[in-house]
Amino acid sequence: MELNELKSILQSAGVVGAGGATFPTYVKLAQGADTLIINAAECEPLLYTDLTLMELYMDKALSGIRTVMDAAGITKAIVGVKESKGKLLHWSQGQELAPGIKARLLPDVYPMGDEINLIYEATGRIVPPGKLPITVGVIVMNLETVYNIHLACYENRPVTEKWLTINGNVKPIVVCVPIGIRVQDLFRRLGIKVPEDHVVIDGGPSMGRIIDPYTAIVTKATKGLLILPNDIPAVVTKLRPQRVQLTMASSACCGCSRCTDLCPRNLLGYPLEPHKHIRVTAISEHINPSDVLSASLCCACGICEIAACCQYISPRAVIADHKELLAQAKMRFTASEHVEYKASPERASRMMSSARWMQYLGVDKYTAHPECDPIKKSFDRVEIRLSQHIGAPSVPTVSVGNPVRAGQIIASPAGGLSVAQHASIDGTVVAVDDKRIVIEATR
Ligand code: SF4
Numbered sequence: 001m002e003l004n005e006l007k008s009i010l011q012s013a014g015v016v017g018a019g020g021a022t023f024p025t026y027v028k029l030a031q032g033a034d035t036l037i038i039n040a041a042e043c044e045p046l047l048y049t050d051l052t053l054m055e056l057y058m059d060k061a062l063s064g065i066r067t068v069m070d071a072a073g074i075t076k077a078i079v080g081v082k083e084s085k086g087k088l089l090h091w092s093q094g095q096e097l098a099p100g101i102k103a104r105l106l107p108d109v110y111p112m113g114d115e116i117n118l119i120y121e122a123t124g125r126i127v128p129p130g131k132l133p134i135t136v137g138v139i140v141m142n143l144e145t146v147y148n149i150h151l152a153c154y155e156n157r158p159v160t161e162k163w164l165t166i167n168g169n170v171k172p173i174v175v176c177v178p179i180g181i182r183v184q185d186l187f188r189r190l191g192i193k194v195p196e197d198h199v200v201i202d203g204g205p206s207m208g209r210i211i212d213p214y215t216a217i218v219t220k221a222t223k224g225l226l227i228l229p230n231d232i233p234a235v236v237t238k239l240r241p242q243r244v245q246l247t248m249a250s251s252a253c254c255g256c257s258r259c260t261d262l263c264p265r266n267l268l269g270y271p272l273e274p275h276k277h278i279r280v281t282a283i284s285e286h287i288n289p290s291d292v293l294s295a296s297l298c299c300a301c302g303i304c305e306i307a308a309c310c311q312y313i314s315p316r317a318v319i320a321d322h323k324e325l326l327a328q329a330k331m332r333f334t335a336s337e338h339v340e341y342k343a344s345p346e347r348a349s350r351m352m353s354s355a356r357w358m359q360y361l362g363v364d365k366y367t368a369h370p371e372c373d374p375i376k377k378s379f380d381r382v383e384i385r386l387s388q389h390i391g392a393p394s395v396p397t398v399s400v401g402n403p404v405r406a407g408q409i410i411a412s413p414a415g416g417l418s419v420a421q422h423a424s425i426d427g428t429v430v431a432v433d434d435k436r437i438v439i440e441a442t443r
């Protein structure tokens, strides 16, 4: 298949980065890469979504990988999984999964799914700070994304379903559900009740966000739904207001720089030093964006906040604040061409083991392997968001009262960076506005 034909299929099938980034996949496809890396590291604890897909549908994922390789002229692909999950798949280091496609068993450390760390671990290359992976000849895609590429290209199935893990203080399960269902409908269907003193997190415990299960819906970004007690570190830090985080940063930092010593981006030689962001916040009333450019290099892993700081300060929250300043000023860090970036010799010993990270987060007791329930369930109502990807919102092509079928395009890509959206159930359109299209099932 020609590259432009593949791009057109993926845009029209609504394929976006399924690991949570939701960057339209067609834009990632470019000539000039020599390596395709499949991110199946699933570095967030408690998530088993990609592992389940690999157990059930590796043939389809490999077909999606081959399609990208052929269209983009890439000769080598690497499927990166953590050693522990590689063991469950019975894979060995370097095993050939298909011609030109090899398994790479990655160290069981967090955040192994961070694109920059993954590329380094799989190829030894360091993406210059602020640049894209293609600058070192690499394209990275999530495992579920290449599975969706297969569906779009060979089964005429656009992205209408989402695979996700439900875990935490609940019987863990991996399910495949229509995009746009309400989280409360899913929980009701599975008999899940959220206890009083618990929260629901969309995503992993480290980087996910607390949602209201009564209003939240499943989108193309949803990789997991976790039900966790509100007194464990993973949740306490999320519940602390940003205002409090910033006040603590201004008053309590002892300047030990442990947050910088453990920062996984700093350990790759990136000029990101979280303790200096704390210092800038503490001493400056008005922060000049050009003084905090390195904030754009932070992957928001949370190690500085949850594991490094003994003063309960959150460099991650401070850096998020600095990222906002940069966004308003339309500024970001870009690497100088004359600097060679090298990983720290301390990197191997300072990276955070997955087991230790689970303890820091307070989720180490949730070790049960989830069951998988691939049986499709019917849902009465879905709400398809027009902006569930990076870029311009899709443009509705249906009106209230129109009957629709699952898989039908209901919103086309806007100009520029954008993708189409599709009905995920059969039914009738009952609401359309500039943010969403609501469909109710035909009874
Ligand atoms: S969240 Fe903290 S540790 Fe993680 S990349 Fe950002 S500054 Fe570094």
Ligand code: SF4
Residues within 6 Å of the ligand: 252, 253, 254, 255, 256, 257, 258, 259, 260, 274, 275, 278, 308, 309, 310, 311, 313, 315
């Ligand atoms: S670890 Fe905490 S106390 Fe130490 S420099 Fe970082 S923010 Fe300050």
